[in-house]
Amino acid sequence: MGTRTFRTAVVRTPDGPGAIEIVDVPLREPGPGEVRVRIAGAGVNPVDLAVAGGYFHSLGLIRQPHHTGLGWDFAGTVEAAGPGVDLAVGTPVAGVLIGFDRDFGTYAEQLVLPAADLAVVPDGLDLVAAATVPLNGLAAAQVVDLLGDAPAGADRLLVTGAAGAVGAYLLSLAPERGWRVTGLARAADEDFVRSLGAGFTTAAEPGWDAVADAANLQEQAFALVRDGGAYVGVRPNARPAADRGVTVAAVDTHADGRRLADLLTRAATGELPTRVHAVLPLDRAADAHRAAAKGGVRGRYVLRP
Ligand SMILES: NC(=O)c1ccc[n+]([C@@H]2O[C@H](COP(=O)([O-])OP(=O)(O)OC[C@H]3O[C@@H](n4cnc5c(N)ncnc54)[C@H](OP(=O)(O)O)[C@@H]3O)[C@@H](O)[C@H]2O)c1
Known part of the structure; x- marks a missing residue:
């Protein structure tokens, strides 16, 4: 029997959307603590455009000799579980794959990753919507961790990009730590920002x-x-x-299956917005990148293998 393979999107020489190729790579079985997921949807995120465009290669953060995998978050179903993993085949899951320097990504038919990095998708949340939550939900939750509790009497938080994926989750999550939130966004986004309970401005x-x-x-x-x-x-x-006594921090999102389970539950109830702009087949990853690069897109492109 020949080697079983699956299709995945990669870049060899990064040069923007035109550099994205669909290639066949060998399937591997999950090891201890790992699962293999059949992917149902992978979100197209700004970081993917930057990887395909060579930004992280230019910073020396990607050194893959043959090709670099695209895609950070996904939802799908468990195809095989390695030793020590208590997840039945067919269980709906979502997760995030962190890191630039890898030859595989979530723009793929299959993915092997640690079970601790994913969470079960609750009833009521379809897999395409779930695919939009992991990277940006965790990023927002971890930005809120960096902000900490709002100091008494000094609780006015401005969220820039409030109509984007990370920004919208911030509008929902930051008030739990006592922040009074105002979203900075385009004029056309006012209703959306206010619908999440935040104040709104186009020019702070x-x-x-x-x-x-x-x-x-x-x-x-x-x-x-x-x-x-x-x-x-x-x-x-x-x-x-840093200047003027202002503390400066920046989020470096890490996988956290338990936190993600909570975010997915909130997405299933509608407390966190899940916005899908369009679903495109994996073969059209380059088209999704071209469209996302123009800006003004609200909701994610999701690639379906
Ligand atoms: N460090 C990490 O671990 C991590 C994790 C996740 C995301 N990120 C980063 O977080 C950023 C946001 O990601 P995202 O997925 O939320 O992107 P997104 O969905 O594209 O949202 C960005 C939003 O900002 C808006 N915007 C840009 N310039 C603006 C301005 N001058 N005034 C008002 N609104 C403005 C955009 O509007 P238009 O479309 O109209 O321009 C868009 O609505 C990206 O840079 C991403 O790479 C980092």
């Missing part, structure tokens, strides 16, 4: 106790923080210099 004045910079506006967002306040960014490898 300086003086915020904290800014969570989900639009990655960097110095422009840092300038909106009051002296002695807090700035939390989304690019650990590029952040504004």
Whole structure:
């Protein structure tokens, strides 16, 4: 019997969407603590566009000799469980695969990963919607961890990019730690931002106790923080210099199956918004990248193998 293979999207020489190729790679069985997932949907995230465009190669963070895998989050069903994993074949799961320097990704028919990095998808949440939650839900939850509890009397938080994936989750999660949240977004996003219970602005004045910079506006967002306040960014490898007593942090999202289970439960009840812009076949990953790169897309493109 020949080697069993599956299809996956990779880049060999990064050069934007045109560099994305679909290749066949050998299937492997899950080892101890691992599962193999049949992927039902993989979200197209800004980081994928940056990988395909060579940004992380240029930073020296990707050194794959043959090809680099694309895709960070996914939902699907358990196809095989390794020793020590108590998940039945067919269980719906979602998860995130962290890291730039890898020859495999979630834009694929199959994926092997540690069971601890995924969570069961609850009833009431379909797999395409679930595929949009892991990376950006965890990123937002971990930004909130970096913000911590709002200090008494200094609880005004501005979220930039509030209509984006990370930003919208922040609007939902930050109030639990006492923050009074205002979202900075485009004028057309006002109803969406307010529907999540946040205040809204298209042009914030300086003086915020904290800014969570989900639009990655960097110095422009840092300038909106009051002296002695807090700035939390989304690019650990590029952040504004600390100044004026403002603390500067940036999220470097890590997998956390337990936290993800909670986020998926909230998504199933509608407490966290899941927004799917369009579902495209895996073969059209390059088209999804081209469309996402234009900006203005609300909700994720999800690739279906
Ligand atoms: N470090 C980590 O671990 C981590 C994890 C997840 C995400 N991230 C990063 O977090 C960022 C957000 O990701 P995402 O998935 O939420 O992206 P997204 O869905 O594209 O959201 C970004 C939002 O910001 C808006 N925006 C950009 N410039 C703006 C401005 N000047 N004023 C108002 N709104 C503005 C965009 O609107 P338009 O579309 O109209 O421009 C969009 O709605 C990305 O840079 C991503 O790479 C980092």
